[in-house]
Amino acid sequence: MPLPVTHTQPAGPTAGPPVVLVHGFASAGTKDWPAARWAEPLAEAGRETFVVHLPGHQGGPAADDAEDVTTPNVLRRLAASVPSGQVDLVGYSLGARLAWDLAATKALEVRRLVLGGLSPMEPFAMVDLAAARSSVHGGPSPVDPLTAAIAGMVRDQDANSLLNLVEGLARQPFDPAASVPRVPTLLLAGENDQMSQGIERIAALVPDAQLRHVPGDHLGALASDEFRAAVLEFLGV
Known part of the structure; x- marks a missing residue:
């Protein structure tokens, strides 16, 4: 589509x-x-x-x-x-x-x-997706700086979709x-x-x-x- x-x-x-x-x-x-x-x-x-x-x-x-x-x-x-x-x-x-x-x-x-x-480089492949998803749903801020930055970028948007996009793109770095x-x-x-x-x-x-x-x-x-x-x-x- x-x-x-x-x-x-x-x-x-x-x-x-x-x-x-x-x-x-x-x-x-x-x-x-x-x-x-x-x-x-x-x-x-x-x-x-x-x-x-x-x-x-x-x-x-x-x-x-x-x-x-x-x-x-x-x-x-x-x-x-x-x-x-x-x-x-x-x-x-x-x-x-x-x-x-x-x-x-x-x-x-x-x-x-x-x-x-x-x-x-491929930054998405280095994101801790579990920690990012937890963070945007009220969990603790990720320890990894890159993951924390990605979580902060998506938090006020369609976070689930954007983190799915990160995961999908990371499959082929x-x-x-x-x-x-x-x-x-x-x-x-x-x-x-x-x-x-x-x-x-x-x-x-x-x-x-x-x-x-x-x-x-x-x-x-x-x-x-x-x-x-x-x-x-x-x-x-």
Whole structure:
């Protein structure tokens, strides 16, 4: 079943392929890709946009079972959410991890790929899910800092769905070396983003990839004007 999308038509003559935007974990399409900063200027430039709403997140379907949200199943649903044909693909954080695989496996026909805030490791595989689930239902805070951070991120959202998503994605940990995109690629990372430490190793895997650092930490980088300007320039807007 396709995932929900927010679709924006170009305001004038089409000037390039559609742009697909994929948000991060425990965020939302409207939060990571606010229309005034992304869909509206892209529409004015003649570009159609699709903001995908991931399972467990605002605007997306619930994730009632981890098996439904393994990486292959999420990728399949994501690819089915946009029309066939060439697209420009932009992902941030978890969205970047999914975008990497969509381009590398050719589940989407990607013309240009932008990966922001991408972690070279698989954090979800290190989460103590039992401790996280206990915590969000009133139990003690997890001792493990990563598990505590994940529990804190999901507590005020659909925690059950988001932790099922963590479990499902962790079953096939992200391994960038296993399959590499072969399309023009821009990687963006915040200068103070601890999540993207080691992104140079990922950039080295992709032929002729561009790597740029922008101001900010993991959240601030995405909100920076430098991030937005770099993406639009790379997409030819």
